[in-house]
Amino acid sequence: MLTSLLIASAALSQPSLETCRVIDVPAERLACYDRLAGREEAAPEALALEAAAPRSTLAAPKSEEELKAEFEAKRELVKSGDAPAIYSDITEIVVDRTDHLTIILDNGQVWRQLSSDRPIRVNSKKPPKTVTITEAAMGSYRLKLDDSRQSIRVRRVK
Structure with a gap:
């Protein structure tokens, strides 16, 4: 158990391409690649872009009330x-x-x-x-x- 923890901590301190590739969160994946490239931390502009980027390209579905209100507004126009x-x-x-x-x-x-x-x-x-x-x-x-x-x-x- 102790050995696997030591191996895991060594892997985190010295990542490989494979360990970086499997990280799902883009900002964490970029930070992993930066550590692999010898940079101590990710570029601030990359983190700012990640924070500003939307998580999903799909819009939330409109509620039935919103759809009815939109329809009525068009009808009145x-x-x-x-x-x-x-x-x-x-x-x-x-x-x-x-x-x-x-x-x-x-x-x-x-x-x-x-x-x-x-x-x-x-x-x-x-x-x-x-x-x-x-x-x-x-x-x-x-x-x-x-x-x-x-x-x-x-x-x-x-």
Whole structure:
């Protein structure tokens, strides 16, 4: 028993690459490598970076109350008309074989009508020139051509 303690203390005072490699805590592992390299203590800036670094990249899950409050806030923005909107000119409208639209805007964005949404007709002799896209409930988007009363549900492709 005494022999294993002496070996363990010798290993701690004179670490090897293997003993440093198996240390889980990054600051302690760095200090071990520093001792192995002949430095008495780790560089202060490395310890400061370790202390400032987050332990996990995953965000804590939101509680049910937080999710409901966020949803209600978005719903109120949409109802009041204060939701952020995109106003843009249309570069091109492509109608697929199922009469669903793909709209290319002058800012480079491409929006496609959801297949579950009812197709709308576009007048090919007088195509719409502008579009308004607003955020709707549950993270979806609504698109209105020119100032029409009719809107379609879309998703951004590009």
